[in-house]
Amino acid sequence: MSMTRYSRMKLSGEDWIGDIPQSWSAIRGKMLFEIRKRIAGEDGHTVLSITQRGVEEKDISSGEGQLAADYSKYQHLHRGEFAMNQMDLLTGWVDISKFDGVTSPDYRVFALRMVLSDKLEPVS
Secondary structure (H helix, E strand, C coil), X not given: CCCCCCCCEEECCCCCXXXXXXXXXXXXXXXXXXXXXXXXXXXXXXXXXXXXXXXXXXXXXXXXXXXXXCHHXXXXXXXXXEEECCCCCCCCCEEECCCCEEECCCCEEEEECCCCECCECCCC
């Protein structure tokens, strides 16, 4: 895979970033994403887990893996949002969810604040 070469570059305004293509903007990450924390308050939702294969539906009826006594304290994770386990960043994973459900209250859930491209749009 080769990277696109841009003919016109400009200063990003940040030494650690360096030059960026003329058509790009350099903005702070907190302007792009917002942290969402919406506690379900009830059981009965699809339970989602962040694995090294990404966000997956968890089969809680199998009795395998870590199970919670009460999933009502889990937080909503909607399709198009992304989540990460902030306690396990070295071996953990960050992924955009393909599912609606609930995930551990210990995870961070993020949503886009603005449209970045036709492939990445905010989730309402």
